[in-house]
Amino acid sequence: TQLLEQSPQFLSIQEGENLTVYCNSSSVFSSLQWYRQEPGEGPVLLVTVVTGGEVKKLKRLTFQFGDARKDSSLHITAAQPGDTGLYLCAGGGSQGNLIFGKGTKLSVKP
């Protein structure tokens, strides 16, 4: 069974701080996605990484896929209150489905 361990589960920081969220597994994934969800809305896809060692940047967000394609990280530089939300990593399953981590609830205080 493929599992994704996501940490930390909760993160409360001040505006301007940096943070990193981790997503780890003992299984290899063909792809891995990061989603952000705000209250009352569905998750929104931020990025997909598919190549081991791949690094993608989306403004202040940096996503990295581990060389062995078993882990990933999301780094946010100079966090802003608008970054507040639930961050979810998800790995591609063999049936076209997604396997989700437990999520990281981020709160950025002004």
Added chain:
Amino acid sequence: SAVISQKPSRDICQRGTSLTIQCQVDSQVTMMFWYRQQPGQSLTLIATANQGSEATYESGFVIDKFPISRPNLTFSTLTVSNMSPEDSSIYLCSVGGPGLYYNEQFFGPGTRLTVL
């Protein structure tokens, strides 16, 4: 990306009743998924609904409790039957995106269900 709408957006229901949630997509998609989510927590897959075949349910979810219809490539419904307070949750539908090879999914806004 696809635009996905869900109806109703929220509902409050009495125990023992049933609620049908609709999911409409603005383009034809092969795979549709139904999830359950407790507020602030991760998503749990209920079932995968492919047009022209019966839905595939995950462990812990059964067709009698969560019947699903998929009459065409743009529409699906999930019914929560004989509801109890434990069914109170957010129900989300999603679709497999153009990059299906990468398992990308796009989500509807969710239906917030409260069972009294």
